[in-house]
Amino acid sequence: MSLKLQIILICAFSIIFVWLVTRVRKNKVDVRFILPWIVLDLVLLILTIFPGIIVWFSGLLGIYSVMNMLFFCGFCLSLMVIFTLTTAVSKMTNEIKRLTQRIAIMEKESEEKKDQGNAGVEKDIRKNNR
Amino acid sequence: MATEMKKLIIVPAYNEELNISKIIKEIRENAPGFDYVVINDCSTDRTLDICASENINYINLPVNLGIGGAMQTGYLYAYENGYDVAVQLDGDGQHDAFYVEEMLRVLKEKNVDMVIGSRYIDKEGFQSSTMRRAGIKYFTGLIKMITGKVITDPTSGFRMAGKKVIKRFASDYPRDYPEPESVVRLLKDKYDVSEIPVVMRPRQGGKSSISALNSVYYMVKVSIAIIVAGVK
Numbered sequence: 001m002s003l004k005l006q007i008i009l010i011c012a013f014s015i016i017f018v019w020l021v022t023r024v025r026k027n028k029v030d031v032r033f034i035l036p037w038i039v040l041d042l043v044l045l046i047l048t049i050f051p052g053i054i055v056w057f058s059g060l061l062g063i064y065s066v067m068n069m070l071f072f073c074g075f076c077l078s079l080m081v082i083f084t085l086t087t088a089v090s091k092m093t094n095e096i097k098r099l100t101q102r103i104a105i106m107e108k109e110s111e112e113k114k115d116q117g118n119a120g121v122e123k124d125i126r127k128n129n130r
Numbered sequence: 131m132a133t134e135m136k137k138l139i140i141v142p143a144y145n146e147e148l149n150i151s152k153i154i155k156e157i158r159e160n161a162p163g164f165d166y167v168v169i170n171d172c173s174t175d176r177t178l179d180i181c182a183s184e185n186i187n188y189i190n191l192p193v194n195l196g197i198g199g200a201m202q203t204g205y206l207y208a209y210e211n212g213y214d215v216a217v218q219l220d221g222d223g224q225h226d227a228f229y230v231e232e233m234l235r236v237l238k239e240k241n242v243d244m245v246i247g248s249r250y251i252d253k254e255g256f257q258s259s260t261m262r263r264a265g266i267k268y269f270t271g272l273i274k275m276i277t278g279k280v281i282t283d284p285t286s287g288f289r290m291a292g293k294k295v296i297k298r299f300a301s302d303y304p305r306d307y308p309e310p311e312s313v314v315r316l317l318k319d320k321y322d323v324s325e326i327p328v329v330m331r332p333r334q335g336g337k338s339s340i341s342a343l344n345s346v347y348y349m350v351k352v353s354i355a356i357i358v359a360g361v362k
Contacts, residue, residue: 097305100192100199101195101199101202101206104191105189105203105206
């Protein structure tokens with residue numbers, strides 16, 4: 001990695017780090033969801049500051065170019081971030097489903113109460129087994 | 131039993147304006163001992179209007195949840211209102227309410243947790259297309275491999291559930307294409323499932339939830355779900 005590229009990357013990752021932290025401080029994003037991004041950014045920053053680590057790792061995995069290794073790390077961490085999102089979406093889908101079902105049943109119950117209040121209006125509920 | 135059983139028919143309906151009043155009429159005539167509830171899955175047609183104007187007992191979902199979520203709403207309703215038995219009966223007119231008494235008899239007599247209405251025991255009535263039959267055969271084989279039990283019609287949406295299954299489905303039911311997956315999960319957890327022969331009709335209007343494009347997704351999704359449920 002050339003010194004020029006190293007400096008550019010360090011600057012970029014630092015700016016991104018500061019930006020991420022301000023997002024959290026301004027309460028725009030929940031810490032829970034920003035955390036993977038902060039980890040991603042910090043890991044890339046550390047790897048850029050100390051290229052020795054990455055050179056060692058590249059040798060270990062048989063990757064020739066240090067830059068490739070850096071991209072590879074970024075890619076893997078991005079996948080991690082995407083996966084946490086998938087998990088979050090799946091959880092939310094279930095929560096929304098439950099809420100929808102609850103609201104629907106509550107709505108029905110309040111309708112029934114209203115109908116019981118209105119004498120003469122009888123709904124066909126067919127509770128004829130009791 | 132000293133007290134009468136509380137019995138419910140759950141009718142999930144998505145855009146079934148053409149069928150819904152006929153189905154409810156049939157239920158009233160052919161299954162007089164049963165309560166029923168229509169789950170309107172946020173239909174975009176007049177299903178809701180028809181339910182309201184014809185005094186049909188319905189639950190209206192404010193958001194479209196798909197067949198699994200709608201069905202589960204019915205089970206949740208059954209569970210919270212203390213029903214002993216719940217029957218799924220599709221809102222498209224394929225299932226004949228006439229059979230629910232027979233299902234109930236088998237449920238009680240064999241003392242099982244679920245009774246499925248199967249098209250493929252007597253092989254009478256609407257048998258679905260060749261492609262779909264092949265798909266269903268494949269699922270039957272897969273389920274046999276994983277659970278050791280033969281379910282001739284695992285995709286049947288015409289099923290009766292006892293109290294234990296109602297409770298379970300109220301808390302845990304697959305979201306889409308739920309039938310085969312939920313049967314496998316029951317079998318894996320040592321619930322008893324039985325089948326009776328029924329005659330189904332071709333759907334009488336509206337659109338099937340499984341289009342040609344979706345069928346590949348259906349096969350893959352359900353296969354994976356069955357295998358995962360088997361491994362768990």
